[in-house]
Amino acid sequence: MSGIPEKEVLRYLGNAKPDQGLLLLIRSVSDELRSEIRPAGVSRRMAIAVSEKATEVGDFRFESAKLAKNLAGCREAFFVAATLGAGADRLLRKYAALDLPRASVWQAACAAMLEQYLDDMQETLLPADSGLFLRPRFSPGYGDLDISNQRAMFQILDLGRRLGMTLTDGYMMLPEKSVTAIVGIGERRRAPGAGCAACPKTDCASRRDGDAESPR
């Protein structure tokens, strides 16, 4: 069972200075998430072919220079997905209608829980002595990787059947608290120029300035 780092919840909330009331609320939400929500995830290791502007996996082709840059030098990648499930959405709907302060913390805590779950899952993907490194997660909708690539992620990972995930016509994932990502397997830790700097959303509150730092 993965945790929900309080520091990350505060970061998603905008990095202000919390008072006692807010900390209590965060703890209460974290407790509820831990008792009500069971994250689930899947991964699949696949051979990839990376060119300058695209990444190919079997018959699938991901058109994105940013992704290609992130995966430069990788011959394989993990395709991963995780979701907090329908319960997290149900409760968010409830709080969005009945208790907005709790809903706002719920959002942030769900994001933190999901990221932590993916981090934990990634820890187990490679044997400790493999000598290989995982690149930062890269998701459809991020940079120039069009969100419609979710369709391919769903097929590769069979997400409908395995995690009960669905896509709206606008390629939004449901349950909403879900992530799909491509994680390169490389001999070097990171491709140059990846991470926050690769993202076009320059006014993002979570953006880390400077070089090629990824968000975590």
Place this chain on the structure above:
Amino acid sequence: MRNLRDRLGRELLILDGAMGTMLQSRGLALGELPERMNLTAPAVVREVHAAYLAAGADILETNTFGANRLKYGNDLASVVSSGVRAAREAIADSGRDAYVAASIGPLGKLLKPMGDLPFEGAYSLFREIAACALNAGADALLFETFTDLYELKAALLAAKDACALPVIATMTFDETGRLLTGADVVAAATVAESLGADAVGFNCGLGPKQLLEFLPALVGTVSVPIAVNPNAGLPVIVNGRAEFHVSPEEFAPDSKKLAEGGASLLGGCCGTTPEHIRALKNALQGFRPSYPVKKRRTIATSYAQFAEFGRAPVLIGERINPTGKPDLKRALRENDMGYILREGARQADAGADALDVNVGLPGIDERELLPRAVEELQSVLPTPLMIDTANAEAMERAARLYNGRPILNSVNGKQSSMDAIFPIARRYGALVVALTLDEDGIPATAEGRVKIAEKILAGAETYGLGREDLIFDALAMSVSTGGGALAALGALDEIRHRIGANTSLGISNVSFGLPARGKLNAAFFAAALARGLSAGIINPLDRELMDAVHCHNVLTGLDADCSKYVARFADAAKAEPAAPAAQMPLREAVVRGLQDAARAAAGREMSAGRAPMALIEEELVPALNEVGEGFEKKTVFLPQLLMSADAAKAAFEVVRAKIAAAGAERLSRGRIVIATVRGDIHDIGKNIVRALLENYGYTVTDLGRDVAPEMVVEATLREGAPLVGLSALMTTTVESMEETIRLLKLSTPAKIMVGGAVLTEDYARKIGADFYARDAMAAVRIAGGVFS
């Protein structure tokens, strides 16, 4: 060959095993849709069927699991017919007798309100598939791997409307025994059976060992035959792929236990092979199932929970009913669903097992409002609902849209009532409250009411409903008019004990027109429970009534270890209300986000004669500004801003009540229409904006999520709103935002502000918006500018 329906449950029938993995091992490429092979490689599909036939399968499942219009468009009919043909040809080649069940899986889309596929859209898609299967000559429909009860409801309704083929419905439960959308085995199976499934069961997800654990709950719930198609054990992840390692030798004995436990249709799902099916067949040679006995349980469900009548008393919350509630009337007239949701949540929190929903009010179209209220309540609360209306059309619409097995309130002994209500109950598998009155009114005696109950039961049976589908209400009448309440008590006793049906009473009617109503209600409730009342329609916020039911449960052994009694009374004694917070000034209470303190402070100020306007301008608005500025400077977090907004709202309500009592107009700084655009179903950001705008005194018309451009224009014109706020969270839905802006600019003079994760100032301008609101406070500032 004999009709399949006649054999279901009376003989053990063997289904086949996995299809997808068999096709993959025969050349299905990654990303290729498996059902396409019915057209491109029918011989391969036939070969899989032949292997299962040779292994002993009595029912072949066609390679049509994912066949629907969303995936196959106009090829659907040929994909299904070639799938059925492949199975038929394999049977003909084998020289054996076997049935062909058309496999139908979920659509891969989530239904509204949680997703974007309308219920009727799902219904139409399933209806088309069922019709294709019928035309192709299938012997049965097999709905499998359903994890969303709502989608299964659409599928079963469609199947029953499209054809008379037997329908087998199997669902996938997780290790905790729940569907993805939350229903447990009892709730899910209740709904499937109520909607006419000819067999109900489990498939996929788990292996036979795990499913064996859940089988007793299923067997104890349904009266139809049971089907189980387990995986070959739990998945083992090998190199990021799921593999199933339970061998045929292990699979068969476990499956035999499933048969002994009550399953009469058995096969396999993921990871099972013809060898598993052969081993299963051998292990079950000569096994004779006994046909399920009639369970006669009376269970209402939501998408997740159930309430069972005839065990512990069921408490049905009565408060969503506008009779005598001016605030609810106002909320209904203003389309304020938030009020209804809060009322529902308060009752559920207080211990209601089900909620009555009545929105009948002169001048309101119940046919629109009742289904909407039901849908909104269900998107927030898992409590089963009772659909309460005198309008049969509204009742049918709400029952159709309802996610679960609803209770209809009500039918009575008039022939016209039975003819209107029973077909709805039958079609949608609902329970019905039956009032013991008829064309001649309400009998004064218990005998008279029992007679009507018998008449209603006979009428129900002509519609295929049984006593287990009815809850008789023996009608609590005001004792102030004389005559006491013995007729109701006597009638419910006889209905419960002689007829053997469940009963309900609207408890508080008894005290109408008398003082100390709480005491009389509680005494009457206790008396009725002692006579065998199954359900009270009550106000769960009424402490005396809730005390009465807790006492009843202890006295009758329903709370055998007294734990609930002790929790209620011992803990209540300890948790004395905290001393009222020191007299905190209003401004401080709002800044600190303390609702109760803010409400109290506003009350004090008003009683001290402070003018409402002065209180708003001099206390509330400066307090909100202080918090808002803190938020902008990033010293205050969003939840803190929202807690202050809630506190301010509590204070506003005190002020508004005062103004309303004085008969003055409601204060408003201006009208604003807000919506999340079409295709986008996020709404929390929009809700936050609405909360803050309302705090600052604006009248906000919130159109909700996934709103068509035309609806936004229509509301803007109707409200004469000078400002419109639009929200979109996805790059894909910014397109519909742009379209909405274009339409608004064509036909209204309104200014438009936009917000949402993917937007930026530049992007907002590019799509034609007048303002970009990067957060909720920015929206308040923009409104301030527009209305200044």
